[in-house]
Amino acid sequence: MMAQTTSTATDTVCAGSQDVVYGILNPDASSTYTWSLSDPAAGTIDNSIAPNDSIIQVDWSSTPGTYTLYAIETTGGGCIGDSVMLDIVISPLPTVVAVGDSVCSNTASQMTLTFTGQAPWIIDYTDGTNNYTDTATTSPHTVSLPPYATTTNITVTGLTDAQGCAADPAGLPSTVIYTFGKPTTGAIFHY
Template sequence: MKTVTSMTSSWKSTAFFVGLFWLLSVAASAQSTATDTVCVSSSDVTYGITSADPTSTFTWGFASGYSALGTIDNSVSSNNSEIEIDWGSTSGTTRIFAVEQSADGCYGDTVFLDIVLNDLPTISLTGDIVCEGDTSSVQLTLTGQAPWDVVLSDGTNTYNYTTSSSTPTLAVGVQSPGTANITVVSLSDANGCSADLSGVTPATVTINAKPTTGGIYHF
């Protein structure tokens, strides 16, 4: 009896390591079947298995040879058929995989998803100095994927633009003599990513009053 018990324990141990080796090998060698895009620093992004069997359990991970550009949270569903990933601030391409194990202990085919992480767009502004009656404008410097949707504000009015230029000069409606600070309300690009505006410096638009010229007189 002791001999049988020892053989059974040894077989279970061997089977575990063989299964683990198979799982890692398949994850490394199988081909990706789909592609997704996401913005860097996105949090609680949900990924799941289509028509998942509620009696199965699922194991997720980053495929061999790819950087783990985020953190996987396996607590979304009790059997891990759905997970959430908090993506980091590094752009690039990574690959996640999922392996299903049935209630009978059988493994399904490993499925993959390639994920492209896009940088957030950025913006900087340069102000303008004009004379009263002239058109005031701001010059923008943009990064990201064109076209961009930009919303600016002078504190009273908002201005909505769509531009394909990374260095556009955009008119604003400031006309009264004095100064106005132009701030960015929002910026998004063609990748669907929105800018972090916390460090963006407003631009100053200065309107210089025109002189009031008297009439011509004759001596």
Template structure:
């Protein structure tokens, strides 16, 4: 009977319905799908720590004071909870941490067009997720990284193409945000550069 009462009390505390006062903490932010994220509380010798992970899976740590969590790939806010049981068998307050799983960034490049020699054109990159963003794009020969983009879409001009050079294809190779979340890229911008026409002499 004592064991049953103890288990019931523990369940109440772990799920925020308990008899003890809850201790609130600030919101933590992680990338959706992040793995091996470490969480800990100060260790007390002889204590056991019971963790509840909502929106993810406890990957390691068991009932120690430090665990790692693999978070769900879906976005949303959930709660990480822990309650400490002392060596004497006494339970402490439930400590909770709200964890926001932010969406991963995406970047899509566009701007396929045909231009005349000695001209340039504008290329656009549409971004989603939470910025600021960092992108890397390539023209097939050189790569360029642009950091701290604060709004979408991001636009840039190609260099001037002095002669007809056929076509140049711009693609994205990476996108991330200031929180360290790496995302997915898509699209291409194919720039066809038409040469200067060569006109013959006027015949008479």
């Protein structure tokens, strides 16, 4: 006879999250627990955390989607309980594309940022001298930058979305604020 399944709640994790701890509420010390995932590609279960497997850690994959984590209790007498489950939503990591500006030297400039993930986003960036933090509630988002005397690289150093998911640092972009010298117009004279 198959055990029944008892549904619980939903948990959201970031793609690639490691060592995420799950456990059974009020576990029976004489029971053992068997854990599984609806799709083995969703992650890897480490059940060596507690002697009776009532606590596990999961290393989640980087593939976004909705998966289910199952646990089945077996009593010390060999009776198998109903399966309990927790739906897991693996959220994709946010990304950002940065587009610079072309302005005259010592003129205020802008950078346009286009995001994926859930708003709002917190973005950190630097011009090599100053570090900035900004919050974007929409995508695309325009950031006002100070005037630069010369062409300047702007590097995004961090990005976090509303889910608390942080972008892969290797995927963070840089962009350029191109500056052009102002013309040196000669004096007016009469022919």
